[in-house]
Amino acid sequence: MDAEGKFDAIVVGAGPAGTTAALTMARGGMKVALLERGEYPGAKNVFGGVLYRWPLEEIIPKFWETAPLERQIVDHRFMVMSKDSGLLLSFKVDGRGKAPYNGYTAIRAKFDKWYASKAEEAGVTLATSAVVDDIIMKDGKVVGVRAGPGIENELYADLVIAADGVNSGLAVRAGLREPPSPDQVALGVKEVVELPAEAIEARFNLRKGEGTRMETMGCTHGKMGGGFVYTNANSLSVGVVILLSHLMELKMKPYELLDEFKAHPSIEPFIEGGKAKEYSAHLIPEAGYKGVPRLYRDGMMIAGDAAYLCSYPEGTNLAMASGMLAGKAALHAKKNNDFSAKTLSVYHEMMNESYVIKEMKRKDSSHTAMLNNPRIFGLYPDLINEILADVLHVNGETKTAKHKRAKSKFRDKVGLLRALRDAYSTRGMAP
Amino acid sequence: MVNSVVCVKQVPDVAELRIDPMTHNVIREGVPSILNPDDRIGIEEAVRIKEKHGGRITVLSMGPPQAKAALFECLTMGADNAILLSDRAFAAADTLATAYTLARAIKKYRNDFDLIICGRRAIDAETGQTGIQIAEQLDIPHVAYVKNVELFPEQRKVVVKREVEDHIETIEAPLPILLGVMEGLNKPRLATLREIIRSKNKEIKVVNVVELGGDLNLYGLKGSPTWVAKVYPPPPKAGGIIKSGGTRETVTELVKILVEKKLIN
């Protein structure tokens, strides 16, 4: 900071997106301030969560050797549940016990703090307990940010990158997007349940240090959403995600949904005897590719959740990737000493070529369909469970009769054509 | 010029005890730590004095390494430098041993002080003894329960208001002195963005027992004349009626009892 309170760039938000952007710029020689409202980075940040190796590995090679990670993910599970039964699919990969793994569970309070410390090592000035409440504009250009009254709360820069998460007050202030509407975001509620490592490994059939990521559907009363259970070192992250507008229709409290989920006979044995350690709630962008706003203007770019660049459960990786590209665009602008929208448009171009936007587009194909299709989150899970229960129940009746009944049930309640159409329309949901 | 030392402690945030929405139990784990509220008032007062009279403010704390966060906060409010006394040897100290440790550090690092400011009490134990015991060990006077401070540096004196129970004393005292400050003295400021950034360059010196020197027998548990011999739940009082369910019948029964006992009319 010079005497006038000026940096080359200001990044708001020390989450995965902001820290990556700051780190990238500092490595390129820019003087960067990274402003975070929390008492420390990650203090209040929430995710499921699994952290993917890509693209973090590109930013910090061999990060898994030093980062505070919980467990390496070798077991991916998917459960289709009805009110009291569940069909579970499990896929084991990377199970031979060799780093690096493709994904790791992490606790944001620890990870974000560590990650931001890497940015500090690269020369970034990190300021915590710094709540930015506005951008400063001059001649139509973003020239700084404000964190309270008076000049002492103003900071100036050639460039501001807003990485302030899903609500992004700054992107809204800059006119790049609107505040989220209830059908653009899901609410995730999560509880961390403490369990001894041995119990976790026994319950999920894991070796020491290995972890499971489990996603479920059918636990949201037919509304768009699902549940999850992730294994941490000494705890489980258990949560439910539901589209906000659907939650409002349901007229249930989010924790009531989570309560139900935890009590489900297929979930309860995992968490039994565990001690609730913390409870949190957070919004998740669910606006799809169509919802992605304009990513830049004169003197400003946005990245990560702030730009709705999230394709649940992938979020942190997309945030990092976008942060990295924003950082690269900034370095390009710095080289040309021009931070106008025109120069910054290179960010947009790089993003279009990247995995981030491609993944967002793929996901988008199914988004609207799912949004308006109650069969997917209610009827199908129920039907699958009902049919399986019937077929597996041994009571002297022939299997042929049961299969027949299953078919007719399916026909009556859904119809083959409709099912095919649903399957096609939700292909974006496939992992 | 008035040089101040402000003693601050990091304490658990009692207002942050959260309720588990599922079980309605209190979640005490992960309760964040904060700067002790009375100490925040102390640092604010020191900064106001500095703004008026000049001088240098050192904040001093004894505690675990995490207490750096509380010290950093003081720096962002306007303190100049910070010292953290952190060592296993200091752990489990009672107020006398704590005061010994802090007094020794003040002598060693800031013996040019005019003013020492402590909070009236720390909310984790609420003894309110430490500051006064620091003053006695440094052989300087103190005033506790301070609600107003006026400094006269040229005359090397201070005029304070001390509030106890139902009266306020106006007291004149010489410098150097130790003041125990309490709620109502001032309204602590919020740090500004630029001060937060400038504070990145201020020093937080961490001092261990070797560096502090002195008699090892006088620190921590060893140096504490008091010790906790036993901790146990308070005995239950017999004879209470406990009703589960919370039904209408229970409530009417209660009202009946209250009327019978003439507790309500």
Place this chain on the structure above:
Amino acid sequence: MSQTSNLITGTADIESWKGIFVYVELKDGKPRDASLELLAAAHRLKESLGEEVSAGILGKEVAGFAGMLASYGAERVYVAEHELLEHFTPDAYTSVLSRIILGNKPSIVLYPATPNCRDFASKMAARLKTGLAADCIDLKINEKKQMVQIRPDFGGKDLSEILTKTRPQMVTVRPGSFTKLELDTSRKAKIKKVDVKLKPEDIRIRILDIKQFKVEGADDLVKSEIVASAGMGFGNKDRLQIFEDFAKTIGASMGASRPVVERGWLSRERQVGQSGKTIAPKLYFAIGISGSVQHRVGVENSGFIVAINNDPNAPIFKFCNYGIVGDLFKVLPMLTEELKKVNNKA
């Protein structure tokens, strides 16, 4: 720096310290009840120790109180009179009392936990290089003849017993923890006038002015016959409406637990408990309050305690007279309703 060396000394000649000493604080020109209660506490300790109970009183003209102190149990009274003791100052009081203590070597010194005494006792302990247990609620003697000082533990659920390695063993005791003895004018005490040597320059601070003021606010809390307190069970401030309705219906003053006050749901004067007010109404309601010891010490002398809490294991159920295990959001409105019926009849 005269005092920082050899702090923990007095452990060698423990045997030579004998007797129980009570510091008598004046309030409004006479010994305050909290000090007289300590004479009763001293007698309880004497039962196990068999040592003399003495009292010390400091002030400008205080000799006249010696008889009264005898009547409340003092067997020996030290009277220290001096112009410069008219008002409490840490310097003068510490200088005089520490000389009395060092001259007579009582093994125990009790102070009431009032603001001035907590100030004073802290300085005394540092001067005498001995321990001071703060704000205790009970005292005992153990088999080793040590004083066991009992106070709420910082955790909130438990009590802790504190021992002191050094002599004298000093403690501030929460007012109301003991009941003073029956006044008995036949009790007599040896009276010892202390030769006070004080010069104005011994007192480093100067009191320029003293102004009395009226304590405003939740005075009613202490005087009220019915008090109802709200705890964290209410979840948030907006949900306190049913509490206010209830309090109004039953004519109760409103109290609160500490976290409720810290969060600003109710004002600070309403805090009940160790660091808030000590109350003893005829009827007390603890609603959504867990009943931590810190809360308990402020309310347990109430005539009749009613608790509403949905956790059957909450400690409040260990000391209430009538407890309802249930959701306060259901129970409290019902209770208000039922009370209204009674009111209407009356």
